[in-house]
Amino acid sequence: MDPLEDVLALLETRSHLSTRLLAGGEWAVRFAAPSGVKFNAVRRGSCLLEVDGVDEPVTLSEGDCYLLTRPRGFTLRSGPGVVPVDAGPVFAKAEDGVARVGCGEDVFLMGGRFSFGLRAQELLLDALPPVVLVPAATGQAETVRWALTAIDQELLHRRMGSTLVAEHLAVVMLVHILRLHLVREARTVSGWLAGLADPVVAAALARMHEEPARPWTVAELARSGAVSRSTLAARFKSAVGQGPLEYLTAWRLELASKQLREGSATVASIARDVGYGSESALSTAFKRVMEVSPHHYRKQSRESSATAVPPDHNRTE
Structure with missing residues (x-):
C-alpha cells in the first residue's frame, strides 16, 4: 500500500x-x-x-x-x-x-x-x-x-x-x-512524510504499509531498498525521527485505534489483524504508547462520539 x-x-x-x-x-x-x-x-x-x-x-x-x-x-x-x-x-x-x-x-x-x-x-x-x-x-x-x-x-x-x-x-x-x-x-518536511522523499526509506515504508502484520526485521526492510541494515536504520532515523520498527509499532497502533473506535471486533481479533500474537501483547504496547488500555480507549471514543457537536458543513467562507 x-x-x-x-x-x-x-x-x-x-x-x-x-x-x-x-x-x-x-x-x-x-x-x-x-x-x-x-x-x-x-x-x-x-x-x-x-x-x-x-x-x-x-x-x-x-x-x-x-x-x-x-x-x-x-x-x-x-x-x-x-x-x-x-x-x-x-x-x-x-x-x-x-x-x-x-x-x-x-x-x-x-x-x-x-x-x-x-x-x-x-x-x-x-x-x-x-x-x-x-x-x-x-x-x-x-x-x-x-x-x-x-x-x-x-x-x-x-x-x-x-x-x-x-x-x-x-x-x-x-x-x-x-x-x-x-x-x-x-x-x-518532518516525520513519516519526510521519509517519502528518501527512496530507500520510502521503499521500507511501502513494505510496512503493505503488510503491517508481518513480523518485519530491519534486515528484511533494508533489502526492499537494496541497502544494508545499518544504512536503512540511519536514513530512517534521520528522515522520520524514529527507527523502522518503532514506526511499525506506531502504525500498527494507529490501525488498532481505528478498529477500536469504529468496529466491534474483540481486542484479541484486532491484535491478530495488526501483528500482535495475543491480546495481552497488544494491550502492553497500547498502554505504553496511548497511555490507556484498548478497552478504555474504545469506551472513551464511544463516549466522545456520543457527545460530539456535529461539524458545521454550511460554513461558506
Whole structure:
C-alpha cells in the first residue's frame, strides 16, 4: 500500500467546497481561524495573503494555490493599508455561490477546506509548515491546475452529482499538492512524510504499509531498498525521527485505534489483524504508547462520539 494513501484514508479525509469570492478595486477580507485545512486558489488576478503568526505576507498570482495547515486567522487583501471587513457578512450575502467585495471583478478565488479524523494533527499536519504554497509557475503544478479547472467546470454546469465529483476532485488536488511539496521542500518536511522523499526509506515504508502484520526485521526492510541494515536504520532515523520498527509499532497502533473506535471486533481479533500474537501483547504496547488500555480507549471514543457537536458543513467562507 502507498503510505500517503494509507494515512489519508485512515484520517477519513473529506473536502468541503465553499462559496467563491469575486473582488475588485481596493479590498480586504478578514477570516476567522478555519476548522480543518483551508485551501484557496486564485483563478484570476492577484492579491496578498496574511496569516497570523507568519511574518511576511504571501503574494498570490493567477493560478497559485495554497493550504493553511493550522487553525489561524488570515486576511486576503488587494494591497497593504486597506482596512479589512469581516468575512461572515460578506459571504452571508453571496448569490449563486459567489460572494463579492470591493468594486469590480479583478480577482476571483475558489476554495474550501479539508476535514480529517482525530489523529490528523500528529500524523499529517505537524509535518507541514503553516502555509503550503503551490505557485502556478511551478512546472509540476499542471496537475493541480487540471484538478482546479475540473472543479470549476463541475460547479459551473451543475450536472448530476456535481458536488460529489467536485469534492472528490479536491481530495485529488490535495494529494497532488502534498506530492509537489515533498518534491520542492523535502528539507522542511518532518516525520513519516519526510521519509517519502528518501527512496530507500520510502521503499521500507511501502513494505510496512503493505503488510503491517508481518513480523518485519530491519534486515528484511533494508533489502526492499537494496541497502544494508545499518544504512536503512540511519536514513530512517534521520528522515522520520524514529527507527523502522518503532514506526511499525506506531502504525500498527494507529490501525488498532481505528478498529477500536469504529468496529466491534474483540481486542484479541484486532491484535491478530495488526501483528500482535495475543491480546495481552497488544494491550502492553497500547498502554505504553496511548497511555490507556484498548478497552478504555474504545469506551472513551464511544463516549466522545456520543457527545460530539456535529461539524458545521454550511460554513461558506
